[in-house]
Amino acid sequence: MKVLVKAPAKINLSLDVLHKRPDGYHEVEMVMTTIDLADRIELSLLEEDRIVIHSHNRFVPDDQRNLAYQAAHLLKLRFQVKQGVVIGIEKTIPVAAGLAGGSSDAAATLRGLNKLWKLGLSLDELAVLGAEIGSDVSFCVYGGTALATGRGEIIEELPAPPTCWVVLAKPFIGVSTAEVYRRLNVEKVQHPPTKQMISAIENGDFNGVCNSVGNVLEDVTLSLYPEVAQIKDQMKRFGADAVLMSGSGPTVFSLVAHDSRMHRIYNGLRGFCDQVFAVRMLGERHTLD
Ligand SMILES: C[C@@](CO)(OP(=O)(O)O)[C@H](O)COP(=O)(O)OP(=O)(O)OC[C@H]1O[C@@H](n2ccc(N)nc2=O)[C@H](O)[C@@H]1O
């Protein structure tokens, strides 16, 4: 038996850090949404009690370091599953890019194995398990649009943002999330207007969304990698309505209302960047079918 699951990337429309916690993590306030750029996860039942990872991407580990492996391992331990699984990962989301590719693969594996191994868990239960794997996994279990607080694992659903294009450009570098958080000076951050972002989304106000984007991790990554600032400048020059780095970077995204400007930005950035995508936001949450 086989189960196919889509694992979409996320962008952070806003990302604020409130303080560093005693456990070493940072208390965050993030507005996140899933986009139509996805890995495909194929889960095949294995009678042997093993977890096998297949991926053709050389940046994706094929052992217990893989977040999808960790998702399967966690379910096996917690629910005494004796069957095994082959996890095929067809990677489209750039790795270490601020788009939560690994977290989304883990979340999709949780949703898919819930079906394959007939565990009968709810999305809420899967999201709680996801938090044990990584801070972004709970959001990825639900998908859609949400305010994420705590270290990222407390999820409040929001409506879909107003329709627009999301043009993403990733420079030829990968960024370590841990290093970016480590270098952040929490005392000096310029907090983005999170409440204003939420109201704009609730009111379907595209200009309001564009005026409320902000990411306190941006300056840290920009100071390490000046090419990220160059991409931001180019996107602005080509007429983006809003431009922001996603997560810890280095991927930069722009929000664009008009098709012609989307084409201009997409074509202008191609050749200059490692990868460029023009996609839509998904808006809706995942369902368990
Ligand atoms: C920055 C964000 C924004 O969505 O995304 P990415 O850039 O990774 O996509 C997330 O906060 C990343 O979440 P995730 O990548 O799941 O983080 P984890 O694996 O839990 O943690 C990696 C490391 O980041 C730091 N970390 C993470 C989350 C948090 N709230 N505070 C932290 O200080 C910790 O040093 C931790 O060891």
Ligand SMILES: Nc1ncnc2c1ncn2[C@@H]1O[C@H](COP(=O)(O)OP(=O)(O)O)[C@@H](O)[C@H]1O
């Ligand atoms: N399934 C996976 N896909 C991508 N990366 C993975 C996966 N499992 C583990 N990793 C590791 O997680 C790290 C962060 O990857 P990723 O989730 O793509 O980035 P980000 O945290 O920036 O969103 C990578 O360096 C990679 O080695």
